[in-house]
Amino acid sequence: MLHVYHYLTNIINQTVLPLHKKAGGNHFLRLLPIICYWYLFDNT
Numbered sequence: 001m002l003h004v005y006h007y008l009t010n011i012i013n014q015t016v017l018p019l020h021k022k023a024g025g026n027h028f029l030r031l032l033p034i035i036c037y038w039y040l041f042d043n044t
Contacts, residue, residue, distance in 0.1 A: 008037050 016033050 005037075 012033050
């Protein structure tokens with residue numbers, strides 16, 4: 001499961017961080033995918 005977490009973290013770094021910069025530092029946009037992953041982990 002830890003390997004999956006690192007894999008998802010890499011996806012976040014590649015997709016969310018560029019969007020985060022374009023959005024001018026919208027923290028909600030940055031945290032939204034992480035919250036989604038937590039939700040998925042809690043239901044598995």
